[in-house]
Amino acid sequence: MSTILITQPQGLDHATPAGHPERADRLRRLNKVFALPQFADIQTKEAACAGLDFALEVHPKEYVEKIKSLRPVEGMSPIDGDTYISKESLGAVMTGMGAGLGALDDVLAGNFDNAFCAIRPPGHHAERLAPMGFCLFNTIAIVARIAQQKGFERVAIVDFDVHHGNGTQDIFYTDPNVLYASSHQMPLFPGTGALNETGVGNIFNAPLSEDTDGNEMRLAYNDVLLPAIDNFNPDIILISAGFDADKRDPMAGLNWGPNDFAWITGKLMDIAGKRCNNRIISLLEGGYDLDGLGQGVAAHLSMLAHGVNGPAIDHINFKHEE
Known part of the structure; x- marks a missing residue:
């Protein structure tokens, strides 16, 4: 496998209040994970900035203008009880889109088999007309629409975030050429x-x-989701990669560990190898315990890049950013 890792320095600038679970420390932790020796062979680049007009692929113009109008001149403003927009949030949104679209170009060109985009804010809760759940624009939906325009007739989106991607489902609910599969x-x-x-x-x-x-x-994936994805015969697989199903995560109550994220990743790679020339693009969604996030992403990225669950990182004493 050949993998491109796309990082997003501008994601650190999207501000949320002290104590908010969706915080810049998430990317800081992942940057430390990516610096580990086991990932030294993975090619890395920083996300480019995509124009906000790309959001019009899934959100109407009045929605985009509304979000732009909510951006404060300084500091941050609440949109709802969970979702905030700050002065630099649109820069983070645009580089998040740029990461996904750059990954799409690289995979389409055959430069890499797959890609992982470490971005924030997340996107899968953003519906066509409503931001929510920490999400302003639905990044993975935008990437899916552009993928269709670039010739991928059947796009599969697989979402293993612990929270259902209501926004992605809302956007593609009547599109038979986009499959949405969620646990x-x-x-x-x-x-x-x-x-x-x-x-x-x-x-x-x-x-x-x-x-x-x-x-x-594993039963749910083997019985329902994996057969559906395989039967769909996708031209590309996009992953909403949330790591908040980890047993340590404060936002939910599932009991997964790093090996479970590696298992799902490997199964999707099997389908991609059979159906779509290994093409996978993974975008970070949730994951709010820093240790759970770091270990889950390490397992996911090790599988994407090396085809195996890489060495455990639970023995590494990261200095907590909180």
Whole structure:
């Protein structure tokens, strides 16, 4: 496998209040993970800035203008009880889009088999007309639309964030050429993702009860999600890679560990190898315990780049940024 890792310095500038779970420390921790010797062979580049007009692929113009109008001159402003916009947030959004679109170009050109984009803010809760759940624009949906324009007729989006990607589902609910497959805890924010939410036969949800461990997760993927993705015969697989299903995460109650994220990644790579010439683009979504996030991303990236779950990093004493 050949992997491109795309980092986002501007993501550090998206400000949230003290104590907010979606904070710049998340990227600081990942930057320390990426500096470990086991990742020295992975090519890395910084995200370019994409024009905000790319957001018009999934959000109407009035929505984009509304978000722009909410940006404060200084500091930060709440949009709702969870979601904030700061002076530098649009720069973070545009470089997040730039990371995903740059990864798409690299994979399309055959420069790399797959890509991981370490970006914030996350995006999968942003609906066509509503920001929520820490998300301002739906980055992965934008990448999917551009992928369609570049000739990928069937795009699969796989979301293993512990929270259901209501925004992504909302945007593609009636598009038979985009499959959305999600595992998530239920009941939990945002309250969507039931089995009977099937779109036009392109939506596959696997709601998991609190305390679900890796063994039960594997059953859900083997029985429902992986066959659906394989049968869809995608031209490319996009991953909403959230790591808040980790057992240490404060925002939910699933009991996964790094090996579980590696397992899911490996299974998606198997399908990509069979169906779409290994093409995978993974974008960071959630993950709010720094140790759980770092170890989960390390397992995910090791699998993408090396085809194996890399050496454990739980023995490394990171200095906490909190």
